[in-house]
Amino acid sequence: MRVLVVGDVVGRPGRSAVRSLLPRIVEEHEIHFIIVNAENAAGGSGITEPTARELFEAGAHVLTTGNHVWGQREAFGFVDREERLLRPANFPDGAPGRGAGVYQVRGERVGVVNVQGRTFMQALEDPFRTAEELVGRLREECRIIFVDMHAEATSEKMALARFLDGKVTCVFGTHTHVPTADECILPGGTAYITDVGMTGPVDSIIGMQPKAIIERFLTGLPVRFEVARGKAALHGILVDADERTGAATAIERIRLTQD
DSSP: OEEEEEOEEBHHHHHHHHHHHHHHHHHHHTOOEEEEEOTBTTTTSSOOHHHHHHHHHHTOSEEEOOTTTTSSTTHHHHHHHOTTBOOOTTSOTTOSSOSEEEEEETTEEEEEEEEEOOTTSOOOSOHHHHHHHHHHHHTTTOSEEEEEEEOSOHHHHHHHHHHHBTTBSEEEEESSOSOOSOOEEOTTSOEEESOOOEEEESSSBTTBOHHHHHHHHHHOOOOOOOBOOSOEEEEEEEEEEOTTTOOEEEEEEEEEEOO
16 A cells, blocks of 8 residues: 655645646556645634645545644634544644644554644653554554654654554654655664655745744744745655555655746
């Protein structure tokens, strides 16, 4: 089975890139299952039902998120209703939604887990123990399991991948919006990359208009960030999974830019 993971979608340009580029990727690479991180899909922060529907219609099978999942108030009810939309599983009890799911594709079941790191980020429950517990449950239902580790620190992402090596198909990092060149298959058969990257405007600073970001660094004062305009690029990874064992057999970075 070949799985495509699409990096953090940022605003309207990111959604446009998904709509225009995803069909081409699916056709050229014979994709069977698509995971999209969509925590910034609505206006650059959060997600709404219409923006989620847009990504589902473009081909996404499941959407993962991160620390910006609550950026749009209307998401609170939607994340409870929509089983294909995940939020970090290590939010405290009582938070809306779910952090893991099992999805059917080509007669196979694919498990997806979403957790958030704690280093330089909001203090949540332990992502390691949370992921371990959820993966243990999912392995009773499926062999192919993907984990979105939404985190700031490279070491924390790497540590989770090593911790879960041999138990899941892939651990991929999101959050920084900058793709890393360290894709690999760990000794136990788990594919890994520190960060998938961003799907959003090319002429930007991690998806936002550069002027405001630069002003923030120069003055230290709060400024309003707005999603940049113009053509967008899609960053992601392709992972081949052995349907018999659940182990990854290949991982490849991809980058496509709109014409």
